[in-house]
Amino acid sequence: MSAIEKRLAELGFELPEVAAPVAAYVPAVRDGDHVHTSGQLPMVAGKLPLTGKVGAEVSAEQAGELARTCALNALAAIKSVIGDLDRVTRVVKVVGFVASDPSFTAQPGVVNGASHLLGDVFGDAGVHARSAVGVAVLPLDAPVEVEITVAVRD
Template sequence: MSGTVEAKLAALGITIPAATAPAANYVPTVISGNQLWISGQISVAEGKFLAGKLTGEADIEGGRAAARQCAINILAQVKAALGDLDRVKRVVKLVAFVNSAPDFTDQPKVVNGASDLLVEVFGDAGRHARSAVGVAALPFNVSVEIEAVVEFV
Protein backbone atom coordinates (compact mmCIF):
# COMPACT_ATOMS: atom_id res chain seq x y z
CA MET A 1 0.00 0.00 0.00
CA SER A 2 1.65 3.21 -1.19
CA GLY A 3 1.93 6.08 1.28
CA THR A 4 2.11 3.96 4.43
CA VAL A 5 5.44 5.42 5.57
CA GLU A 6 4.39 8.97 4.73
CA ALA A 7 1.15 8.47 6.70
CA LYS A 8 3.19 7.27 9.68
CA LEU A 9 5.44 10.34 9.40
CA ALA A 10 2.40 12.62 9.21
CA ALA A 11 0.97 10.99 12.33
CA LEU A 12 4.27 11.81 14.05
CA GLY A 13 3.99 15.42 12.88
CA ILE A 14 6.96 15.08 10.51
CA THR A 15 7.01 16.67 7.09
CA ILE A 16 9.76 15.44 4.80
CA PRO A 17 11.63 18.43 3.37
CA ALA A 18 12.94 18.68 -0.17
CA ALA A 19 16.25 16.87 -0.53
CA THR A 20 19.17 19.29 -0.33
CA ALA A 21 21.76 19.58 -3.06
CA PRO A 22 25.35 18.60 -2.30
CA ALA A 23 27.58 21.33 -0.85
CA ALA A 24 30.68 20.07 -2.71
CA ASN A 25 31.79 17.68 -5.47
CA TYR A 26 29.75 14.55 -4.68
CA VAL A 27 26.31 13.09 -5.34
CA PRO A 28 23.67 12.82 -2.62
CA THR A 29 22.90 9.17 -3.34
CA VAL A 30 24.22 6.20 -5.26
CA ILE A 31 22.23 3.11 -6.21
CA SER A 32 24.19 -0.14 -6.34
CA GLY A 33 22.08 -3.21 -6.93
CA ASN A 34 19.18 -3.00 -4.48
CA GLN A 35 21.02 -0.72 -2.07
CA LEU A 36 20.80 3.04 -1.83
CA TRP A 37 23.89 4.71 -0.34
CA ILE A 38 23.10 8.13 1.11
CA SER A 39 25.87 10.70 1.53
CA GLY A 40 26.26 12.29 4.95
CA GLN A 41 23.26 14.39 5.92
CA ILE A 42 23.94 17.20 8.36
CA SER A 43 21.72 18.51 11.11
CA VAL A 44 19.99 21.34 9.24
CA ALA A 45 16.28 22.18 9.35
CA GLU A 46 14.53 24.93 7.39
CA GLY A 47 17.89 26.44 6.47
CA LYS A 48 19.08 26.60 10.08
CA PHE A 49 22.08 24.60 11.22
CA LEU A 50 21.61 22.68 14.47
CA ALA A 51 25.10 23.64 15.44
CA GLY A 52 27.67 23.36 18.11
CA LYS A 53 30.16 21.07 19.70
CA LEU A 54 28.70 18.72 22.30
CA THR A 55 30.58 19.06 25.54
CA GLY A 56 28.60 17.49 28.36
CA GLU A 57 25.51 15.79 29.75
CA ALA A 58 23.33 18.85 29.09
CA ASP A 59 24.03 18.59 25.36
CA ILE A 60 22.69 15.06 24.89
CA GLU A 61 19.06 16.05 24.23
CA GLY A 62 20.05 18.77 21.77
CA GLY A 63 22.34 16.27 20.08
CA ARG A 64 19.52 13.71 19.90
CA ALA A 65 17.32 16.34 18.20
CA ALA A 66 20.13 17.07 15.72
CA ALA A 67 20.54 13.34 14.97
CA ARG A 68 16.77 13.00 14.52
CA GLN A 69 16.90 15.83 11.98
CA CYS A 70 19.69 14.02 10.15
CA ALA A 71 17.40 10.98 9.89
CA ILE A 72 14.62 13.17 8.47
CA ASN A 73 17.09 14.55 5.92
CA ILE A 74 18.13 10.98 5.06
CA LEU A 75 14.47 10.17 4.39
CA ALA A 76 14.29 13.22 2.10
CA GLN A 77 17.19 11.82 0.06
CA VAL A 78 15.59 8.36 -0.02
CA LYS A 79 12.32 9.84 -1.28
CA ALA A 80 14.15 11.89 -3.93
CA ALA A 81 16.09 8.85 -5.14
CA LEU A 82 13.36 6.20 -5.00
CA GLY A 83 10.20 8.28 -5.36
CA ASP A 84 8.38 6.42 -2.58
CA LEU A 85 9.47 5.72 0.99
CA ASP A 86 7.41 2.52 0.92
CA ARG A 87 10.12 1.03 -1.30
CA VAL A 88 12.45 0.81 1.71
CA LYS A 89 12.88 -2.85 2.59
CA ARG A 90 15.41 -2.28 5.39
CA VAL A 91 17.67 0.35 6.87
CA VAL A 92 20.98 -1.51 6.72
CA LYS A 93 23.59 0.79 8.27
CA LEU A 94 24.11 4.24 9.75
CA VAL A 95 27.51 5.86 10.20
CA ALA A 96 27.19 8.87 12.48
CA PHE A 97 29.65 11.60 13.33
CA VAL A 98 29.12 13.71 16.44
CA ASN A 99 30.90 17.06 16.79
CA SER A 100 32.13 16.61 20.34
CA ALA A 101 34.72 17.67 22.87
CA PRO A 102 37.53 15.17 23.58
CA ASP A 103 36.01 14.13 26.92
CA PHE A 104 32.43 13.71 25.57
CA THR A 105 31.67 9.98 25.38
CA ASP A 106 27.90 9.85 24.90
CA GLN A 107 27.89 9.71 21.08
CA PRO A 108 25.71 6.54 21.13
CA LYS A 109 23.04 8.32 23.21
CA VAL A 110 23.08 11.23 20.74
CA VAL A 111 22.77 9.01 17.66
CA ASN A 112 19.81 7.21 19.22
CA GLY A 113 17.84 10.28 18.08
CA ALA A 114 18.20 9.01 14.51
CA SER A 115 17.97 5.30 15.27
CA ASP A 116 14.83 5.68 17.38
CA LEU A 117 13.06 7.62 14.62
CA LEU A 118 13.93 5.07 11.93
CA VAL A 119 12.65 2.20 14.08
CA GLU A 120 9.50 4.17 14.91
CA VAL A 121 8.85 4.77 11.20
CA PHE A 122 9.89 1.41 9.70
CA GLY A 123 9.46 -0.97 12.65
CA ASP A 124 11.84 -3.94 12.58
CA ALA A 125 12.93 -2.93 9.05
CA GLY A 126 14.34 0.24 10.63
CA ARG A 127 16.71 -1.67 12.94
CA HIS A 128 20.21 -1.27 11.60
CA ALA A 129 23.91 -1.76 12.17
CA ARG A 130 25.53 1.48 13.33
CA SER A 131 28.68 3.37 14.17
CA ALA A 132 28.67 6.49 16.38
CA VAL A 133 31.96 8.37 16.22
CA GLY A 134 33.09 11.53 17.99
CA VAL A 135 34.92 14.02 15.76
CA ALA A 136 36.71 17.33 16.35
CA ALA A 137 34.64 19.30 13.80
CA LEU A 138 31.90 18.98 11.19
CA PRO A 139 30.92 21.17 8.22
CA PHE A 140 29.20 24.43 9.21
CA ASN A 141 29.91 23.50 12.86
CA VAL A 142 26.80 21.26 12.88
CA SER A 143 26.38 18.90 15.80
CA VAL A 144 25.76 15.70 13.84
CA GLU A 145 26.27 14.21 10.37
CA ILE A 146 24.93 10.79 9.39
CA GLU A 147 25.31 8.66 6.28
CA ALA A 148 23.15 5.63 5.56
CA VAL A 149 22.72 2.49 3.50
CA VAL A 150 19.17 1.41 2.71
CA GLU A 151 17.97 -1.76 0.96
CA PHE A 152 14.97 -1.23 -1.32
CA VAL A 153 12.52 -3.09 -3.54
Protein backbone atom coordinates in the same frame (compact mmCIF):
# COMPACT_ATOMS: atom_id res chain seq x y z
CA MET B 1 1.41 9.92 0.16
CA SER B 2 3.25 6.71 0.97
CA ALA B 3 2.55 4.62 4.06
CA ILE B 4 5.98 5.63 5.39
CA GLU B 5 5.17 9.33 4.95
CA LYS B 6 1.82 8.76 6.67
CA ARG B 7 3.67 7.10 9.55
CA LEU B 8 6.02 10.08 9.75
CA ALA B 9 3.01 12.40 9.91
CA GLU B 10 1.47 10.28 12.70
CA LEU B 11 4.72 10.77 14.62
CA GLY B 12 4.54 14.53 14.05
CA PHE B 13 7.17 14.79 11.32
CA GLU B 14 7.13 15.91 7.71
CA LEU B 15 9.60 14.79 5.08
CA PRO B 16 11.71 17.87 4.21
CA GLU B 17 12.97 18.95 0.82
CA VAL B 18 16.27 17.31 -0.08
CA ALA B 19 19.09 19.26 1.52
CA ALA B 20 21.38 20.84 -1.05
CA PRO B 21 24.91 19.39 -1.06
CA VAL B 22 27.57 21.64 0.46
CA ALA B 23 30.34 20.26 -1.83
CA ALA B 24 30.88 18.05 -4.91
CA TYR B 25 28.58 15.06 -4.26
CA VAL B 26 24.97 13.94 -4.62
CA PRO B 27 22.62 13.37 -1.66
CA ALA B 28 22.10 9.65 -2.40
CA VAL B 29 23.10 6.94 -4.86
CA ARG B 30 21.40 3.67 -5.72
CA ASP B 31 23.61 0.64 -6.33
CA GLY B 32 21.59 -2.49 -7.09
CA ASP B 33 19.15 -3.09 -4.27
CA HIS B 34 20.77 -0.58 -1.90
CA VAL B 35 20.63 3.19 -1.56
CA HIS B 36 23.51 4.91 0.20
CA THR B 37 23.09 8.47 1.41
CA SER B 38 25.84 10.99 1.70
CA GLY B 39 26.36 12.34 5.17
CA GLN B 40 23.32 14.43 6.02
CA LEU B 41 23.66 17.51 8.18
CA PRO B 42 20.73 18.61 10.36
CA MET B 43 19.67 21.31 7.89
CA VAL B 44 16.25 22.89 8.37
CA ALA B 45 15.11 25.14 5.51
CA GLY B 46 18.70 25.39 4.29
CA LYS B 47 20.23 26.37 7.63
CA LEU B 48 21.78 24.67 10.64
CA PRO B 49 19.61 25.33 13.71
CA LEU B 50 22.64 24.91 16.03
CA THR B 51 26.40 24.80 15.62
CA GLY B 52 29.26 23.79 17.88
CA LYS B 53 30.55 20.85 19.84
CA VAL B 54 28.34 18.41 21.68
CA GLY B 55 29.15 18.52 25.36
CA ALA B 56 30.11 22.20 25.13
CA GLU B 57 27.86 24.55 23.11
CA VAL B 58 25.30 21.83 22.28
CA SER B 59 23.71 19.47 24.80
CA ALA B 60 23.42 15.74 24.22
CA GLU B 61 19.61 16.12 24.12
CA GLN B 62 19.80 18.85 21.48
CA ALA B 63 22.25 16.76 19.48
CA GLY B 64 19.88 13.76 19.59
CA GLU B 65 17.14 15.94 18.09
CA LEU B 66 19.60 17.09 15.41
CA ALA B 67 20.47 13.45 14.64
CA ARG B 68 16.76 12.82 14.11
CA THR B 69 16.69 15.76 11.68
CA CYS B 70 19.67 14.22 9.87
CA ALA B 71 17.71 10.96 9.51
CA LEU B 72 14.71 12.84 8.10
CA ASN B 73 17.02 14.52 5.59
CA ALA B 74 18.46 11.11 4.70
CA LEU B 75 14.96 9.75 4.07
CA ALA B 76 14.26 12.70 1.78
CA ALA B 77 17.48 11.94 -0.11
CA ILE B 78 16.45 8.29 -0.48
CA LYS B 79 13.01 9.27 -1.74
CA SER B 80 14.64 11.51 -4.34
CA VAL B 81 16.37 8.43 -5.77
CA ILE B 82 13.62 5.78 -5.55
CA GLY B 83 10.47 7.91 -5.66
CA ASP B 84 8.54 6.09 -2.90
CA LEU B 85 9.75 5.26 0.59
CA ASP B 86 7.42 2.26 0.68
CA ARG B 87 10.04 0.58 -1.54
CA VAL B 88 12.49 0.50 1.39
CA THR B 89 12.61 -3.06 2.72
CA ARG B 90 15.21 -2.57 5.46
CA VAL B 91 17.45 0.00 7.05
CA VAL B 92 20.81 -1.75 6.81
CA LYS B 93 23.36 0.62 8.37
CA VAL B 94 23.50 3.98 10.13
CA VAL B 95 26.74 5.88 10.63
CA GLY B 96 26.63 8.89 12.92
CA PHE B 97 29.36 11.45 13.44
CA VAL B 98 29.22 13.66 16.52
CA ALA B 99 31.40 16.78 16.74
CA SER B 100 32.43 16.29 20.35
CA ASP B 101 34.02 18.26 23.10
CA PRO B 102 37.11 16.22 24.13
CA SER B 103 35.42 15.18 27.38
CA PHE B 104 32.16 14.05 25.71
CA THR B 105 31.82 10.26 25.39
CA ALA B 106 28.08 9.69 24.87
CA GLN B 107 28.07 9.59 21.06
CA PRO B 108 25.87 6.44 20.94
CA GLY B 109 23.12 8.24 22.87
CA VAL B 110 23.21 11.14 20.41
CA VAL B 111 22.95 8.87 17.36
CA ASN B 112 19.98 7.16 19.03
CA GLY B 113 18.01 10.19 17.83
CA ALA B 114 18.35 8.85 14.28
CA SER B 115 18.03 5.18 15.22
CA HIS B 116 14.85 5.64 17.25
CA LEU B 117 13.21 7.59 14.41
CA LEU B 118 14.05 4.87 11.89
CA GLY B 119 12.75 2.17 14.24
CA ASP B 120 9.54 4.11 14.89
CA VAL B 121 8.96 4.61 11.17
CA PHE B 122 9.99 1.22 9.76
CA GLY B 123 9.33 -1.09 12.72
CA ASP B 124 11.40 -4.29 12.60
CA ALA B 125 12.75 -3.27 9.18
CA GLY B 126 14.25 -0.20 10.85
CA VAL B 127 16.56 -2.21 13.13
CA HIS B 128 20.06 -1.71 11.77
CA ALA B 129 23.79 -2.04 12.24
CA ARG B 130 25.38 1.21 13.40
CA SER B 131 28.51 3.18 14.18
CA ALA B 132 28.58 6.30 16.37
CA VAL B 133 31.85 8.19 16.07
CA GLY B 134 33.14 11.26 17.89
CA VAL B 135 35.01 13.70 15.65
CA ALA B 136 36.80 17.03 16.13
CA VAL B 137 34.72 19.03 13.65
CA LEU B 138 32.06 18.57 10.97
CA PRO B 139 31.21 20.66 7.89
CA LEU B 140 29.80 24.12 8.67
CA ASP B 141 30.48 23.42 12.39
CA ALA B 142 27.47 21.07 12.48
CA PRO B 143 27.15 19.14 15.74
CA VAL B 144 25.99 15.91 14.04
CA GLU B 145 26.09 14.20 10.64
CA VAL B 146 24.32 10.94 9.74
CA GLU B 147 24.47 8.66 6.71
CA ILE B 148 22.32 5.62 6.13
CA THR B 149 22.14 2.65 3.80
CA VAL B 150 18.81 1.00 3.00
CA ALA B 151 17.76 -2.04 1.00
CA VAL B 152 15.04 -1.38 -1.58
CA ARG B 153 12.79 -3.31 -3.92
CA ASP B 154 11.68 -2.41 -7.45
